[in-house]
Amino acid sequence: MTTLSFTPALKRFFPKLVEKNWAADNVKQLLEDLEREQPGIRSYLCDESGALRQHINIFVDGSLLKDRQDLSDELIDAQEVLIFQALSGG
Numbered sequence: 001m002t003t004l005s006f007t008p009a010l011k012r013f014f015p016k017l018v019e020k021n022w023a024a025d026n027v028k029q030l031l032e033d034l035e036r037e038q039p040g041i042r043s044y045l046c047d048e049s050g051a052l053r054q055h056i057n058i059f060v061d062g063s064l065l066k067d068r069q070d071l072s073d074e075l076i077d078a079q080e081v082l083i084f085q086a087l088s089g090g
Helices: 008-013 027-037 041-045
Strands: 002-006 020-022 056-060 080-085
Touching (some): 002 008, 002 027, 008 080, 020 027
Parallel strands (some): 002 080
Antiparallel strands (some): 002 020
């Protein structure tokens, strides 16, 4: 099982997000499962082609996601996934 957590900025748009344990083989499957629980979140995180949007980062066990296009990074032995929404402005 992998613990999935989120930054507070992302919870502004999806207030029902909570840290939770998930069983998924890769990041793509994890986001598909998350979409079933939080409708609309996948299109917020990913563009029309399925690639991760520029303002979103995902860390798997503290390392930045390698495959932003296909989201194929494996989660089989992963302990923690953090979805991080980058903020900008001033």
